[in-house]
Amino acid sequence: MGCHFPVSGASNVHPSRLKDIHGNYQPSTIPSKGVNSMQTSEDPIGCSGFSRRTFFRYAAGASAVASMPILTEAHLALAQRPHFNDPNIGIHIDANENPMGPCDAARQAMIDIVPRGGRYLMDMEEDLTNTFAKIEGLDPESVAAYAGSSEPLHYTVLTFTDKSKPLVVADPGYEAPMWAAKIAGAEVLKVPLSDPKGEASHNIKAMLAASSNPGVIYICNPNNPTGTCTSRTDIEYAVANAPKDTMLLIDEAYIHLCDAPRSLDFVKDGKNVIVLRTFSKLYGMAGVRMGFAVGRPDLLKKISVHGGFNALPITALAAAKTSLLQADLVTARKKIIGDTRAQTLAWLKSEGYAATPSESNCFMVDVRRPGKEVQAALASKEMFVGRIWPAWPNSLRITVGTPDEMMTFRKSFTEVMNSSTAGLTPAPLSRRLAEHPFTHLS
Amino acid sequence: MGCHFPVSGASNVHPSRLKDIHGNYQPSTIPSKGVNSMQTSEDPIGCSGFSRRTFFRYAAGASAVASMPILTEAHLALAQRPHFNDPNIGIHIDANENPMGPCDAARQAMIDIVPRGGRYLMDMEEDLTNTFAKIEGLDPESVAAYAGSSEPLHYTVLTFTDKSKPLVVADPGYEAPMWAAKIAGAEVLKVPLSDPKGEASHNIKAMLAASSNPGVIYICNPNNPTGTCTSRTDIEYAVANAPKDTMLLIDEAYIHLCDAPRSLDFVKDGKNVIVLRTFSKLYGMAGVRMGFAVGRPDLLKKISVHGGFNALPITALAAAKTSLLQADLVTARKKIIGDTRAQTLAWLKSEGYAATPSESNCFMVDVRRPGKEVQAALASKEMFVGRIWPAWPNSLRITVGTPDEMMTFRKSFTEVMNSSTAGLTPAPLSRRLAEHPFTHLS
Numbered sequence: 001m002g003c004h005f006p007v008s009g010a011s012n013v014h015p016s017r018l019k020d021i022h023g024n025y026q027p028s029t030i031p032s033k034g035v036n037s038m039q040t041s042e043d044p045i046g047c048s049g050f051s052r053r054t055f056f057r058y059a060a061g062a063s064a065v066a067s068m069p070i071l072t073e074a075h076l077a078l079a080q081r082p083h084f085n086d087p088n089i090g091i092h093i094d095a096n097e098n099p100m101g102p103c104d105a106a107r108q109a110m111i112d113i114v115p116r117g118g119r120y121l122m123d124m125e126e127d128l129t130n131t132f133a134k135i136e137g138l139d140p141e142s143v144a145a146y147a148g149s150s151e152p153l154h155y156t157v158l159t160f161t162d163k164s165k166p167l168v169v170a171d172p173g174y175e176a177p178m179w180a181a182k183i184a185g186a187e188v189l190k191v192p193l194s195d196p197k198g199e200a201s202h203n204i205k206a207m208l209a210a211s212s213n214p215g216v217i218y219i220c221n222p223n224n225p226t227g228t229c230t231s232r233t234d235i236e237y238a239v240a241n242a243p244k245d246t247m248l249l250i251d252e253a254y255i256h257l258c259d260a261p262r263s264l265d266f267v268k269d270g271k272n273v274i275v276l277r278t279f280s281k282l283y284g285m286a287g288v289r290m291g292f293a294v295g296r297p298d299l300l301k302k303i304s305v306h307g308g309f310n311a312l313p314i315t316a317l318a319a320a321k322t323s324l325l326q327a328d329l330v331t332a333r334k335k336i337i338g339d340t341r342a343q344t345l346a347w348l349k350s351e352g353y354a355a356t357p358s359e360s361n362c363f364m365v366d367v368r369r370p371g372k373e374v375q376a377a378l379a380s381k382e383m384f385v386g387r388i389w390p391a392w393p394n395s396l397r398i399t400v401g402t403p404d405e406m407m408t409f410r411k412s413f414t415e416v417m418n419s420s421t422a423g424l425t426p427a428p429l430s431r432r433l434a435e436h437p438f439t440h441l442s
Numbered sequence: 443m444g445c446h447f448p449v450s451g452a453s454n455v456h457p458s459r460l461k462d463i464h465g466n467y468q469p470s471t472i473p474s475k476g477v478n479s480m481q482t483s484e485d486p487i488g489c490s491g492f493s494r495r496t497f498f499r500y501a502a503g504a505s506a507v508a509s510m511p512i513l514t515e516a517h518l519a520l521a522q523r524p525h526f527n528d529p530n531i532g533i534h535i536d537a538n539e540n541p542m543g544p545c546d547a548a549r550q551a552m553i554d555i556v557p558r559g560g561r562y563l564m565d566m567e568e569d570l571t572n573t574f575a576k577i578e579g580l581d582p583e584s585v586a587a588y589a590g591s592s593e594p595l596h597y598t599v600l601t602f603t604d605k606s607k608p609l610v611v612a613d614p615g616y617e618a619p620m621w622a623a624k625i626a627g628a629e630v631l632k633v634p635l636s637d638p639k640g641e642a643s644h645n646i647k648a649m650l651a652a653s654s655n656p657g658v659i660y661i662c663n664p665n666n667p668t669g670t671c672t673s674r675t676d677i678e679y680a681v682a683n684a685p686k687d688t689m690l691l692i693d694e695a696y697i698h699l700c701d702a703p704r705s706l707d708f709v710k711d712g713k714n715v716i717v718l719r720t721f722s723k724l725y726g727m728a729g730v731r732m733g734f735a736v737g738r739p740d741l742l743k744k745i746s747v748h749g750g751f752n753a754l755p756i757t758a759l760a761a762a763k764t765s766l767l768q769a770d771l772v773t774a775r776k777k778i779i780g781d782t783r784a785q786t787l788a789w790l791k792s793e794g795y796a797a798t799p800s801e802s803n804c805f806m807v808d809v810r811r812p813g814k815e816v817q818a819a820l821a822s823k824e825m826f827v828g829r830i831w832p833a834w835p836n837s838l839r840i841t842v843g844t845p846d847e848m849m850t851f852r853k854s855f856t857e858v859m860n861s862s863t864a865g866l867t868p869a870p871l872s873r874r875l876a877e878h879p880f881t882h883l884s
Contacts, residue, residue: 110552118542118729120539147755284560285559286562287563289752309596309621315755
């Protein structure tokens with residue numbers, strides 16, 4: 001089965017993918033319920049001001065340093081560090097990666113294909129999509145393979161939004177579609193999650209009401225960063241009531257981690273729905289790169305002109321097919337990650353911290369102070385946690401790592417929360433992430 | 443060094459990537475010198491009419507079959523075959539792949555990174571581009587990594603051509619930029635290679651004269667399919683004389699295979715030049731997927747909005763960096779492929795066949811009858827050779843395989859050329875290649 005945790009699960013991805021590093025925080029931790037932030041996103045990316053050669057620094061100067069003795073040495077250490085963290089140092093629960101990596105059979109499949117690396121092996125792509133289609137009962141022509149799901153996500157938004165056809169998203173939600181909308185020149189309508197202190201799910205009716213002619217309505221199920229699911233009833237409502245030219249983009253990057261109903265049947269029924277799948281999360285193949293766009297062939301053809309012509313890495317094709325054929329893999333990994341998540345959420349609750357009721361491999365925890373400060377303080381302990389959303393500035397996204405990693409997280413989190421973090425600011429983004437933040441995470 | 447030939451170098455990629463399978467051939471084998479075909483390419487792809495479920499067939503019916511007894515059994519065998527050839531059967535010298543595959547050190551690097559497949563490892567991308575930049579004396583911000591060079595090729599044409607700014611290409615030349623121009627709505631101006639029976643190089647002055655405001659002038663050096671180089675003097679002329687808003691796209695996918703001067707210095711000098719590099723050819727990583735766009739940072743930023751945000755496969759990042767650090771790899775492989783090419787070209791000449799004076803891993807041979815027939819006849823012997831260009835319908839592109847493969851090619855080629863091939867038609871394209879032909883080959 002190969003569902004082991006590696007001895008050293010540490011990896012990189014810079015800890016600070018902050019949209020709002022230059023912004024001013026709102027006093028409230030969680031926004032009030034409603035549809036009050038349906039304005040254009042002026043700059044959904046907002047990282048362009050960074051110098052790539054600058055490092056970790058305190059915004060508040062020496063007096064802040066003096067009040068945080070536990071951070072001083074680490075601060076200095078980080079200041080010496082290049083703009084990427086050493087992926088071999090520290091615990092990285094910041095990018096919704098799966099610390100288990102590819103399953104054993106997938107690893108072997110990758111190793112076995114290496115000698116054939118000189119060949120394009122285009123047939124493997126068709127073999128993979130046929131395999132997935134057969135398992136899911138889909139027409140193979142409704143399945144297009146991509147090197148992860150970021151590309152079809154981006155291309156779907158580019159294809160179906162424009163200056164007159166906005167993008168509708170949940171807030172907080174995954175930012176990649178907003179990046180694409182900005183390129184398409186489309187307005188972004190952010191609709192707050194409903195019941196933010198409770199179920200924190202997509203407010204589907206408000207999302208449908210947000211525009212009379214949306215180009216794309218993006219539903220990430222379960223949602224990133226909250227890990228919360230949108231009910232089948234709500235998704236059915238969206239499919240039934242969206243304007244006829246609107247594309248429903250249902251991102252199921254994390255769907256294997258929960259029991260929520262899948263949305264592939266809408267594709268089988270010929271609806272205006274594109275479903276995204278990835279091998280980056282449950283399958284542990286974020287760095288291997290494989291995903292699917294599932295939709296009517298005419299829709300897949302439309303999005304493919306933006307890309308989708310590129311030959312795919314044969315290592316990824318081999319690992320993905322092998323992973324699909326491991327009968328118990330999804331169930332076993334869902335339980336491992338689910339158990340670790342439940343233990344972590346229970347501990348946080350026992351410590352008095354509110355977190356979203358995640359069914360995924362990430363959740364948002366309300367730290368009751370600027371999340372970026374806590375993120376920076378944790379980073380100084382080589383505990384790298386995921387980012388902050390402007391809508392919930394006092395919450396931090398935490399990825400579910402290995403049981404050991406999460407025990408270390410508890411210790412570091414306790415230490416940080418027992419200290420002042422005032423004025424701490426995370427390190428700036430690397431060049432690569434400053435140019436293209438967020439969008440690599442699916 | 444790892445420059446061995448594998449025991450079994452066979453692989454797939456369908457043998458028939460014919461643009462003109464439904465077209466009527468011109469009577470002349472080689473077009474006359476000049477700039478006489480500078481019309482819009484109505485359908486540079488031209489494969490949309492295929493049924494994905496049809497197989498190898500004779501266009502001329504039973505009488506043609508009767509005259510070709512050597513093909514009958516093979517015809518039947520092929521008719522049973524699914525639409526992709528079995529990559530483990532036959533000799534594949536049809537896709538300009540390198541039968542040596544990745545070098546040993548690169549293979550080991552790929553195997554070593556497999557356990558970390560669950561991580562995005564974005565730092566590896568920056569490490570790779572920094573390594574390449576250092577070796578080549580470039581500003582690291584002038585280098586962008588992609589999963590092969592097809593994407594930056596496509597994106598450069600999408601960015602700099604439009605309805606009023608045509609694409610200028612050499613003919614015969616690599617078709618991928620024409621595909622992108624079609625999507626961009628740009629006119630395609632095809633300029634015949636100069637001295638087609640001699641040096642068959644880009645007619646740079648005619649290419650510059652083809653349009654007063656070209657969006658992109660595409661120079662593949664060495665050229666695909668002819669393997670011929672364009673002189674430094676001509677490329678310098680193009681850089682000096684192109685309109686100031688024109689992008690020169692210099693595709694150096696095959697540059698490592700020849701001694702021609704490289705064009706990276708134009709980037710260092712801040713010219714309107716984007717140079718493409720790939721690991722698919724000399725480095726033997728076609729299925730691994732890694733390449734570079736090299737250009738001024740402002741140009742790279744412009745093309746990146748179409749894509750370029752996706753995380754890259756860590757297997758490819760590891761293999762590419764390792765390959766760059768193998769000091770003698772380029773020289774050794776250039777000699778191996780060059781020797782095999784020289785032997786094959788000398789044999790063809792001794793047999794009375796004209797071929798282009800290639801300095802690359804492919805060449806065009808004039809078969810003095812419709813090339814598609816010879817291609818089909820060779821395919822029936824499980825000898826898969828590269829495709830035909832409409833401008834030279836009686837020529838076939840041959841990729842330089844291993845010495846053993848090329849000896850088998852000689853035998854099969856002799857048998858085919860001693861037989862009638864009248865009416866033979868290659869198998870149709872697979873779904874994948876019918877949708878996106880050609881563009882995966884860099």
